[in-house]
Amino acid sequence: MKVPFSYQSLLRLYPNKENAIMFYKEQHMTYCPDCNTRLKRSLRKKNPLLLYCPECKKTISIFSDTVFHGTRADLRYWLYIGALFHFCKEIHPGIQITHLLSQKSIKQAIGASSDQTIRRIYTVLRRLFESTDYDDGIFRTLIFKPVADSLSTTTGY
Numbered sequence: 001m002k003v004p005f006s007y008q009s010l011l012r013l014y015p016n017k018e019n020a021i022m023f024y025k026e027q028h029m030t031y032c033p034d035c036n037t038r039l040k041r042s043l044r045k046k047n048p049l050l051l052y053c054p055e056c057k058k059t060i061s062i063f064s065d066t067v068f069h070g071t072r073a074d075l076r077y078w079l080y081i082g083a084l085f086h087f088c089k090e091i092h093p094g095i096q097i098t099h100l101l102s103q104k105s106i107k108q109a110i111g112a113s114s115d116q117t118i119r120r121i122y123t124v125l126r127r128l129f130e131s132t133d134y135d136d137g138i139f140r141t142l143i144f145k146p147v148a149d150s151l152s153t154t155t156g157y
């Protein structure tokens with residue numbers, strides 16, 4: 001299967017990394033693991049990935065406890081590959097994603113980037129999309145469904 005939408009169409013939605021992070025922050029709220037306060041304040045203006053809990057004086061990553069935990073890759077790679085997986089799962093629910101989309105076709109669609117990065121993202125997201133865990137399902141719907149929906153509309157699927 002050819003990729004259903006191009007990486008370029010995702011770049012039109014999120015022209016820079018910060019746009020993607022903003023989208024993620026709107027969709028996914030971060031809570032302090034200690035006092036459960038919803039965190040909104042960035043630790044530093046320059047780093048939107050770290051939030052600060054004024055109660056506990058703790059710093060928490062917006063990616064903590066998610067599949068993005070520890071990633072240094074551009075969030076747009078994640079959003080793109082996740083949107084592809086979501087799209088495939090929607091139209092071919094019974095078929096394994098690996099049979100529909102290969103790492104190779106995704107790598108080609110994204111263009112020049114590290115093989116290792118794409119491989120890691122692919123593996124992590126494949127697992128997420130195969131998971132039957134309730135929270136994983138919520139996360140998929142929250143993050144990747146809206147991206148896939150926007151891309152499908154802009155590209156006419």
Ligand SMILES: [Zn+2]
Nearest residue numbers: 032035053056
């Ligand atoms: Zn706290």
